[in-house]
Each structure stands twice: as structure tokens, then as C-alpha cells.
Amino acid sequence: xxxxxxxxAARTAHRSDFCGELQANDEGREVVLCGWVxxxxxxxxxxxxxxxxxxxxxxxxxxxxxxxxxxxxxLRVTGVVTKRTVDTVNPNLGTGEIEIKECEVEVLSxxxxxxxxMDGRTDVDENLRLRHRYLDLRSERMxxxxxxxxxxxxxxxxxxxxxxxxxxxxxxxxxSTPEGARDFVVPSRHSPGQFYALPQSPQLFKQLCMVGGVxxxxxxxxxxxxxxxxxxxxxxxTQLDAEASFVSQDDVLAFVTEAVAAATEAVTGExxxxxxxxxxxxxxxxxxxxxxxxxxxxxxxxxxxVFAGTGFNAFKAPAVKGLRVPGxxxxxxxxxxxxxxxxxxxxxxxxxxxxxxxxxxxxxxxxKFLSEQEQTGIAKVLDAEPGDLLLLVADERAKARHVLGxxxxxxxxxxxxxxxxxxxxxxxxxxxxxxxxxxxxxxAHHPFTMPHEDDMAxxxxxxxTDLLQVxxxxxxxxxxxxxxxxxxxxxHRPDIQSRMFALLGIGEDEARRKxxxxxxxxxxxxxxxxxxxxxxxxxxxxxxGEENIREVIAFPxxxxxxxxxxxxxTEIDPAHLDELGLRLLPEKQ
RNA sequence: GGUCCCGUGGUGCAGUUUGGAGUGCACGCUGGCCUGUCAAGCCAGAGGUCGCGGGUUCAAAUCCCGUCGGGACCGCCA
Numbered sequence: 001x002x003x004x005x006x007x008x009a010a011r012t013a014h015r016s017d018f019c020g021e022l023q024a025n026d027e028g029r030e031v032v033l034c035g036w037v038x039x040x041x042x043x044x045x046x047x048x049x050x051x052x053x054x055x056x057x058x059x060x061x062x063x064x065x066x067x068x069x070x071x072x073x074x075l076r077v078t079g080v081v082t083k084r085t086v087d088t089v090n091p092n093l094g095t096g097e098i099e100i101k102e103c104e105v106e107v108l109s110x111x112x113x114x115x116x117x118m119d120g121r122t123d124v125d126e127n128l129r130l131r132h133r134y135l136d137l138r139s140e141r142m143x144x145x146x147x148x149x150x151x152x153x154x155x156x157x158x159x160x161x162x163x164x165x166x167x168x169x170x171x172x173x174x175x176s177t178p179e180g181a182r183d184f185v186v187p188s189r190h191s192p193g194q195f196y197a198l199p200q201s202p203q204l205f206k207q208l209c210m211v212g213g214v215x216x217x218x219x220x221x222x223x224x225x226x227x228x229x230x231x232x233x234x235x236x237x238t239q240l241d242a243e244a245s246f247v248s249q250d251d252v253l254a255f256v257t258e259a260v261a262a263a264t265e266a267v268t269g270e271x272x273x274x275x276x277x278x279x280x281x282x283x284x285x286x287x288x289x290x291x292x293x294x295x296x297x298x299x300x301x302x303x304x305x306v307f308a309g310t311g312f313n314a315f316k317a318p319a320v321k322g323l324r325v326p327g328x329x330x331x332x333x334x335x336x337x338x339x340x341x342x343x344x345x346x347x348x349x350x351x352x353x354x355x356x357x358x359x360x361x362x363x364x365x366x367x368k369f370l371s372e373q374e375q376t377g378i379a380k381v382l383d384a385e386p387g388d389l390l391l392l393v394a395d396e397r398a399k400a401r402h403v404l405g406x407x408x409x410x411x412x413x414x415x416x417x418x419x420x421x422x423x424x425x426x427x428x429x430x431x432x433x434x435x436x437x438x439x440x441x442x443x444a445h446h447p448f449t450m451p452h453e454d455d456m457a458x459x460x461x462x463x464x465t466d467l468l469q470v471x472x473x474x475x476x477x478x479x480x481x482x483x484x485x486x487x488x489x490x491x492h493r494p495d496i497q498s499r500m501f502a503l504l505g506i507g508e509d510e511a512r513r514k515x516x517x518x519x520x521x522x523x524x525x526x527x528x529x530x531x532x533x534x535x536x537x538x539x540x541x542x543x544x545g546e547e548n549i550r551e552v553i554a555f556p557x558x559x560x561x562x563x564x565x566x567x568x569x570t571e572i573d574p575a576h577l578d579e580l581g582l583r584l585l586p587e588k589q
Numbered sequence: 590g591g592u593c594c595c596g597u598g599g600u601g602c603a604g605u606u607u608g609g610a611g612u613g614c615a616c617g618c619u620g621g622c623c624u625g626u627c628a629a630g631c632c633a634g635a636g637g638u639c640g641c642g643g644g645u646u647c648a649a650a651u652c653c654c655g656u657c658g659g660g661a662c663c664g665c666c667a
Contacts, residue, residue: 041628042623044622049627117601117617119616122601127659128600181666181667230662230666346662347663558659564659
């Protein structure tokens with residue numbers, strides 16, 4: 001029969017087509033559809049409409065009588081695709097030009113009324129959604145997000161394979177290493193009293209793959225970290241993990257850029273432009289963050305020089321930095337007090353605010369302590385306009401940057417799904433983030449990170465505070481102010497690695513105990529290598545225009561680490577504990 | 590470890606500031622009517638441990654203390 005199409009992708013033993021794909025050119029076909037009752041409109045005992053829904057959309061079925069049908073019943077409907085009359089076309093429905101007539105309806109499954117409505121019109125309490133996640137997954141939003149994430153995964157795999165990367169699975173039950181985040185541990189039945197750790201990342205295994213001549217490794221890897229949960233953090237998360245041999249930092253950035261560009265294109269249809277780079281130092285000074293949200297301005301401004309000779313005690317500090325809030329002078333005293341409270345909670349000693357008045361004078365509780373020169377200096381350096389609010393923090397440099405960076409986000413950050421996708425590479429991270437109580441440096445990334453070649457000489461310096469100036473070949477990728485991931489060029493030479501352990505105050509015995517297998521591996525011909533990992537949950541969240549990572553995870557945990565659906569975590573049988581050689585301590589009072 | 594917000598029929602809210610009868614709105618649910626709706630409409634009805642415990646008061650959804658659950662953030666996340 002001419003014009004008849006057969007939907008091979010949809011056809012199964014139970015159905016011939018998907019609900020949402022039927023169009024006017026299917027007119028005349030007899031189809032068999034399966035799905036859920038999305039809505040029913042009963043006009044009489046002789047006319048009723050049933051909207052049948054599957055993951056592709058909704059189609060209207062015309063039936064004699066819908067009295068025994070209820071929302072969310074699972075039906076199989078056999079009928080004929082029919083063009084609607086002009087006055088009954090529904091332009092708001094993808095299949096609105098047609099409807100299914102002469103319907104024979106078979107109830108495959110009945111359904112109780114749902115514990116919540118999933119029509120997308122109201123925000124349902126998230127705990128309720130999670131308790132009935134199998135219902136929540138039916139919603140358009142979750143269907144969209146899960147399928148989006150699937151496309152992201154697929155695009156990333158395609159990009160990595162095309163660049164010659166080999167997918168290798170690494171173990172889940174591994175040895176615990178003391179560095180980094182808190183491990184999830186698994187007791188060993190064979191060796192009571194001993195434990196495996198679940199991987200925080202496949203870091204060491206991918207480096208072993210390089211020694212093993214793999215050349216280019218990747219994995220869409222599940223990672224587990226027992227740290228407190230946030231809107232962008234779950235215990236369990238998924239990373240694109242990658243490592244390559246005989247490469248530079250630029251090579252790695254190019255590989256990863258290709259993967260995120262492919263993922264972005266798979267969702268938006270457009271490849272992002274070239275990803276800009278910023279040094280860690282610039283990011284910290286200009287945005288007060290190592291993951292700057294560059295979708296908006298409001299950069300931090302250096303004011304230390306302006307107050308070099310100040311008589312105002314609060315500004316006699318190692319650093320004074322400021323932030324201009326355009327049009328912010330309308331804030332009330334109460335709002336400013338709340339901002340000050342937040343700044344203090346974030347660690348600042350205080351927050352100085354100034355309202356720029358018509359004519360340029362500064363209205364501020366501290367104005368009387370500042371010289372005229374200082375007041376004009378502030379206005380000039382901050383480029384202040386009447387109606388602006390100026391915020392100043394004087395403190396240790398790191399503290400001032402941090403607090404102002406948080407204030408900048410608080411006051412200027414657009415909603416996460418506005419302003420497109422601003423990827424940014426942050427490069428030249430410091431090798432060490434601080435000195436511990438013994439004066440030993442604390443690694444900013446991990447102890448296998450290669451120092452910046454230009455800074456090698458500084459490693460031999462006598463003054464440990466100079467070590468904090470040493471840059472590393474470590475880099476982060478950020479998107480709209482979220483850290484997507486990080487990577488580094490690794491140390492592959494045992495002599496440099498030994499020097500690094502010595503600097504970190506890790507003795508030879510300790511190094512052997514913790515990383516002996518890696519150090520051994522490196523004595524047998526380790527290629528220079530570098531790698532990266534970025535969070536796929538986070539990338540998918542932002543690409544989906546969501547604000548919370550849980551919206552792109554099928555079965556996420558709550559902020560306290562519980563799963564309202566399964567009840568995890570749960571107690572286990574005492575006999576099970578016994579077998580593992582474990583005994584519980586009494587509960588702490 | 591800390592700061593803040595939320596908890597009211599099945600769902601989403603209002604009511605809490607200033608204590609006075611479980612008062613209101615929308616959706617859903619049950620029954621009825623209705624032959625072109627599409628978030629159908631109309632009529633009727635059912636449905637409540639105001640998260641839980643204690644306190645103040647003649648009287649508590651409302652004020653106080655504690656606790657549980659959820660959320661946002663700081664710390665934490667090499």
C-alpha cells in the first residue's frame with residue numbers, strides 16, 4: 001500500500017509504533033501502541049479521549065467509553081491513525097494533527113493513584129520523588145535528563161575512541177591509600193580485620209596502564225568518596241578518566257576539549273568555541289576562586305596600594321581587595337548586615353561597604369576614617385558610578401580573595417541555565433597549597449604531579465615558603481563556575497619522585513608502604529605521561545540546565561547519604577558481621 | 590563540626606509575624622451528568638497525629654526548648 005511506513009525501531013512483539021512519533025503521513029495505518037494513560041477526558045458513555053504516553057510523547061486515542069480506565073494504567077491500543085478535522089487539531093501536541101480511532105483497548109496493567117502528580121506543573125517534594133523514583137523517572141524531565149546523559153556518554157566514548165584511546169576497566173576493590181578524600185571501605189571475609197577501599201578514582205591504575213604500554217587509556221569510571229554531599233556532589237559519581245603517554249599538557253587539553261565539545265554538541269547541536277585559558281593566579285586574583293564563573297564580570301579589584309599608608313586600622317592588612325556591585329546602592333541596611341554576617345561566616349574579619357552617591361561621594365560607616373585621597377582612590381580603581389555598591393575586604397591575601405569571590409557569586413551569579421556554556425581551562429596550579437604544622441608543604445593535587453619546568457630550581461630552595469611559589473603542570477576544566485575536573489603531567493622519573501616525597505616529608509619507608517607498587521613499576525621503563533578526569537554528572541547537569549546533580553542521576557542519595565527508595569544504608573545481620581570479623585561499638589552518647 | 594531555610598488532607602500552597610473552632614485556594618481521588626475534548630467542563634462527596642516529643646498559656650499549626658526528616662551553604666572533597 002503506497003505511503004505506508006513501518007517503524008522498525010519501535011516494532012516489538014507487543015507494539016508497532018511509538019506514541020509520540022505518529023504524524024499525518026501515517027494516516028490510514030493500523031497501529032498497535034503501548035503506554036501509560038497520561039490523561040482521559042470522558043464526555044459521555046459514547047465518547048472519551050485517552051492520551052496514551054510512552055517515552056517519545058503522547059497521542060490521543062478516541063474511545064467509546066473510558067470509565068474503567070484510570071491514569072497510569074498500562075494499555076495496548078489497536079487502532080487506525082486518522083487525521084483530525086481542522087477545528088480539532090491540537091498545535092500544542094507533537095502528534096496533534098492526528099488521533100487514533102476505532103480503538104480496541106487492552107489493559108495490560110492497572111495502577112493505584114500516584115502518590116504525587118507528575119504533570120510537571122508543580123515542584124514535588126524531592127524526598128517524595130526519590131522515595132518513588134520509579135514513578136518520577138516517568139516524568140518528561142527525568143526522561144529528558146537520562147536520555148541527555150546517555151547521549152553525553154556516547155559522544156564522549158566516540159570522541160575518545162576516535163582519538164585512539166582504549167577503554168579499560170579497573171578494579172573496584174583496591175588498597176586504601178591515606179591521601180585524598182575519605183575512603184569507603186569493604187571488609188574482607190577471607191582476611192578478617194583487613195579491608196578493601198572503593199576507588200576515589202582509578203588514578204594509580206591508569207598510570208600503571210601507561211607503564212604497561214597502553215599509550216592511551218580511558219574509562220567512564222565510577223568513583224566513590226566518603227565526603228559530605230552537596231548540590232554538585234554525590235558519594236558515587238562518574239568521571240571520564242583518561243591518561244596518555246608521550247604527551248604534553250597541551251596534548252591532554254586538546255584530547256579533553258574534543259570530548260567535552262562532542263558531548264556539548266550532542267546536546268545543544270553546536271560545538272563550543274575554543275576554550276580560553278587562565279592561570280590559577282589570575283583566577284584567584286580576579287575571581288577569588290580556582291573555578292571562576294566567567295559568565296559575568298564583577299571582577300575583584302586590587303586596593304592594597306591605595307591603603308599603603310592608611311591610618312584606618314582595619315585596612316592595615318597584607319591585602320585589601322574590593323568588588324563593585326553595579327546599581328547595588330539600593331541595598332537596605334538589613335541586607336548589608338546580612339552580607340556582613342555571611343562574610344564573617346566565610347572567615348573574614350569584617351566587610352566594609354560603601355554606597356556611591358550622586359556626585360561620587362561615598363556613603364559608608366567607615367568613610368570618616370578614610371582620607372580624601374583614599375576615597376577618590378577607591379572610586380577610581382573600582383571605576384565606581386553613582387548608585388553602585390562597593391565591598392571591601394582587608395585580610396590575608398588568600399582570605400580576602402576567597403571571601404570576595406563568594407560575595408561576587410552571591411551578588412552577581414546568573415541562574416545556572418542562563419548565558420550559555422562558558423568553559424575555561426585553569427592552568428599553572430601551584431604545586432603546594434600550604435605548609436603543614438611541621439613546615440612541610442601540602443600537595444595541591446597529588447604527589448605524582450610534575451612541577452612546572454621553569455620552577456624546578458625553586459624546589460632546591462632553603463626557605464620552605466618559597467615552595468609555595470612553585471607552579472605545577474596541573475590544570476582544571478571549569479564550566480559556569482563548576483569544577484568539571486582536573487589533571488596533570490605526572491612524574492615518571494624515580495629521582496624526581498623521590499625528591500618530591502622528601503619535600504612532602506614522606507619517608508622512604510612510608511612511600512614504599514603506600515605506593516611501592518607504583519614506584520617499582522616506574523623502575524622498569526615508565527613513559528612520560530599525563531592525564532585528566534572530569535565529572536560526567538556535573539557536565540550533564542549543566543548541559544541539562546539543571547541546578548542539581550541529582551536531576552541527572554537515576555537513583556541518587558540525599559544530603560545525608562540515604563536512599564529513600566531502598567532505605568540504604570541499613571544494619572546487617574549479626575552473623576554477617578561475625579563472618580567478617582567485625583563487632584559494632586556502642587552508640588556514642 | 591557549624592550557619593541558614595522548609596515540614597499543614599494524596600499533591601502543591603496560603604494561614605505562623607500579632608495565639609482564639611482544622612479556616613481557605615488549586616490539583617488529585619470517589620460517584621453522577623455530558624458526543625470533539627486535549628491541564629475538558631458541570632454537580633455532589635470523601636479525605637487532617639498541622640513531622641514527632643516536651644514546655645508556656647484559660648487556649649498552640651502559630652510562642653519556647655528538644656528531636657526527626659529534607660534542602661542550601663561553610664568546613665571537608667589530594
